[in-house]
Amino acid sequence: MMLLLKVLRIWKNEDINLDKAFKATLSADVYRIHSLPHGGPVVLFRGGGVRTLDVLLEAPQQEIENIISGEVIRWSGAFMEGQQPVLIFTTEKDEDFFVYIQKPKLSSLHKYKLEQQESAKPLCFTAHITNQTVTLLCLYSNDSVYEVLIPLQQDTEEKEEEEEILSKSLLLNLSVSGAVLKGTSLVVLDKDHVAVLGSLAIPGKEPRECLTIWNTKFQTLQTSKELPLGTSGQLWCYEEKFFLIHGKVLTVIMYKCETSSLAAAVGKLKDSQTPDVSSFVNWNTLEDEELVVSFQSQKSVALKAESRMNLRSRRSTVPEEQPKTLSVGELLLNLKDASTYVLETELKKLMAKAPTPDLQATIGYVVTALTDRCKKNPKYYPRNFLQEIAETRDLSYSLCPDLMAVALEKKDMHLLQICLERFPDIPEEVTYACLKTFLSMSEAHLQKIDVNLDSVICYIDVELDNKEFKTEIVENGFSAEMDQDMCDTKIPKENQSRSDGESCPVGLQKAALLNAILHSAYTETFLLPHLKNLPARQAILFLRYLYYLYVKCSEKVNTTLPGIRSPTINQIMDWMCLLLDAQFTVMVMLPEAKELLSNLHKFVRAQVRFYSQLNKIEGSLRELQRLNHLRESQTYSIEVLEII
């Protein structure tokens, strides 16, 4: 079917001769014909009038009313709501934008006015209908996407003369690390993903045209594809394929969206997705998502750590608990849309119940519900509530896989510290992410943060600029003089005293957080590849801190640090070895690491010598004890024993 403003031509499917067409001349100019599945085509006229094709063909010359005056249609879309076709179009007049919703079969019409945005106007619209609500997404010229919700009204009594003003909310800001995307077209892919075609303007560089996919849940750029030949600025999307004009050709790009998860949003999924080579989106699981997500991640964790017996045994009890957890699941489903306050009080009530065998699972669901809400609502973050749960309950990573990710997102250091100290099954990937975050945080920022300092307070000298040498006799075979005796390189003395562990290289808060990392359980094989990615500067800082701890440990006879949850010498050594393994080539190359490594080497050598001497002494003492005992063994005595 094709039309020329007022002339409607209709071809038949079977007849391929283009000259043979049915023509009808209409009384008004047509704006667009929309086709709808399970409903005939709908014709939108320039004046805002809407007719279904059947009605139009009965009387082609019928009069078409003019609804809009002086307004120009900018965009239109047609949808099926139940059995009713719904047509939505937007118009512009003097900087004002209006939205019309028409149901041609019921001849109902609603007109709304869009809330004005200062110094920006809509460039592109897209819409979809869910649950009797039209969600209209508008791409504005200020590089933002706004969301407008319009309820579909059932009443058909009268056309309201007074126009309602629609308020909009910011959905997405199209900016990536300083670069701004000047969007031209917008397409909705699924609940959490939109695609934007536009040009990416990086300051100081020529703008490049890009096709981008954004995650609205986490406000992140999922992926982008450069289109160097330029586009027409238009983007269409049908059946998981993008259609766009790239240079002089029509390009079709297949895309697939993963179920939105934080891991995917921050690019931590195993294989990062590109629009043309990717796996599929599971549209069916988008409802009740939280349960599915948590179960899936549990599985993946389990695969990673096959030898974790405790996990296995815990999971084996899950099937028995199913009927109970379902009811908890239902409760949480009901609370999904409840207000924050209601949610928290309900959850507290749920947790206060007498301990049941599935209490652990229940708390897991509670935390999952909270984290889901956090993810949906970026402003919502029940810091104290989450900390309280993590501190008082025996949670594990697999019970609430999103908790740490959310905490990382929100930079909740205290919660991360608690998790690292308490969870037995944190994936190495997450441990590494925490380590990296901790190391990269500035000391000044950390000083404002409240973390548990129990593990450091007993051994870190609070006055960092106290550079006095200790004059007491240092125990356990190590003293600064001894180290200097063996030092044959020409390193300035002051320099050395700073770096050989005399003062702590990190602040109290950072030390406490790093101690939490040292305490967490890990498997070397899985951690090593991540550690390789640690930036060199951070690696050196971490190594310096480990070296400091090692020296501190060795000062004591029993090689343990004072304090609660302070790291053990084995943990320190293991991490040191691991870090050196992962970063050795980098360390060798870096001039600033050279001195540290050489000091470390000397210190370890001194310790090894000392211990070998100790072992020799132990051997001698044992032999003495043995000789002593042989002499004493022939004993005989006569004693008085009274038994009452």
Next chain:
Amino acid sequence: MVASGTGTQLAIGCEDGSVKIFQVVPGGIQFERNLDRRKGRVLCLSWHRSGTHIVAGSIDFFRVIDVASGQTVQRIMVNHQVEKAKRECVVWAIALLSSGTVVSADSFGRVQFWDWEQGTLAESHTVSTSAALSLAVSEKEDSIVVGTSTGATYQLQLLPVKLGGLEKCWVRTKPFQFHSHDVRAVAHSSTALISGGLDAQLVIRPLMEKVQKKGYDAVLRKFTFPHRRLVSCARKARLLLFQFSQYLELWRLGSTEETGKDGEVLPPCRMPEHLVQLKSKGPEHIYCSCVSPCGTWVGYSTASRFQLYRVRCDGDGVSLRKVPKVPKLLPPAYQLQFSADSESLFVASARGSVHVFQLLEPGGCKHLHTLQPPSGCSEAVYLLAPSADGHWLAAVSGDWAIHIYNLKCFQHHCVVPAYSCAVSALAIHPSTNNLVIAYSDQQLFEFSIPEKQYTSWSRAVQSRGLHRTWLERDSPITHITFNPKNPAHILLHDTYLLCILDKSLPLPDDSTLLMNQSTLKQLPETARKRQLHAFKICKKFQPLLFMDLLDENCLVVVERPIMDFKTQLPLAVQQKKFGT
């Protein structure tokens, strides 16, 4: 040496690399044939459950032998993956699973799983930095216990890779360190791992997941001493005979004329005297020994020989003379016991029989009679108890039946009602002729021999039940004796306590303190009465090897401090205490 699954054949691996098959016939074994001989000593063997194949471990390799043809069907080198290939790799233990998988434990501390038909290595687990010495497979073949030379044992389990998945692999699950030296032998029962080490300990470690309820089975057990009598005492002559593995030592006890208060050490007026050391000939260990109450006869037996000696003490000199023409015994004695009047010797023997020898002055011996249970018995007798009046003899055989014989007419008198536990000690009361029996589950019974029934006191004990602390003890009673001056007293001991059981006092119930001696000592005389109960327990001497009453107020106690023989052990694999 390993018996086949059906128990009809015995395979013996030899130094020269051959494997010999013996047929097990009633009363012995019979050589059947030699299997394929290859260079390299055979260190370990394992039968396939079906009896079709034998796997033999040697140095650097093991081989699989087809029993029917006698041919070696596969020879697999085990030292391939080792960088230090110059060191030889000793296969210390091996097992052939019914699936055809060969499990080997070698001197590099590895436990390896091989598909012998393909000759491929399926899995390798390095359990220790030092040698893996022994291994045992559970009945279901889903769990393996490995003993290493550092004294650690490890459990490996066949677990599914995924929960509910079909694919399974072996995972090292539980490490245990109960020994200080080599773990030479391990066994895998359905509920426990059992390990025996060079440090002279036997450890039973229950698998908690297999034990349903808390009880005797659920507790870790360590055994240091054998549950048998290694010391015998000549009461009248005040001599002690100590049995060592290769020799006997006879000591005269010292004495004192002083008296003192509780806990005081009295100066001896006569020091103990080492009278004689008697070395057994040949490499065999001494199995049992005994000294007669008068102290003039000493007898011992090894696996093949029985010897009797006449001891003469004249003044300071001691002379020992072998009794000639001792009746030949085949097989030799399992237990020796002299009668109270030192005129006859009872020799516990195979098939439930007890030989009675008459001892003749000045140094002779004559076989008088052989006592046998009327219904016959396949097990050997391992405990004997003669009565003081020489009228009765109680004998316990391996099937735990207690037969009582009348020695006047050499006739079987009666059988004590059967009980479902091993007898650990028994003795006949000198005045009442009541037989006191201690079982390995810590139960105590008193059986009147003349009346052929349990005494009323025994029935009272059974209806009342023994104190829980008593029943939960670790080591069994190994010796029972009586106080001739006080017929109500029964003296018992195990490794950790000695106990005077006073039948005239009330039995303690679970709410009272069983070990109440120290409390009693703090109470004034008048208040003690109410606190007294039948079990008077002393834990002063540990570990206790032997206790006997010499006379009314003289008790001899033999302690064997663990450190004593620990220092004699070869050095354990040095494990560094310092440094990381």
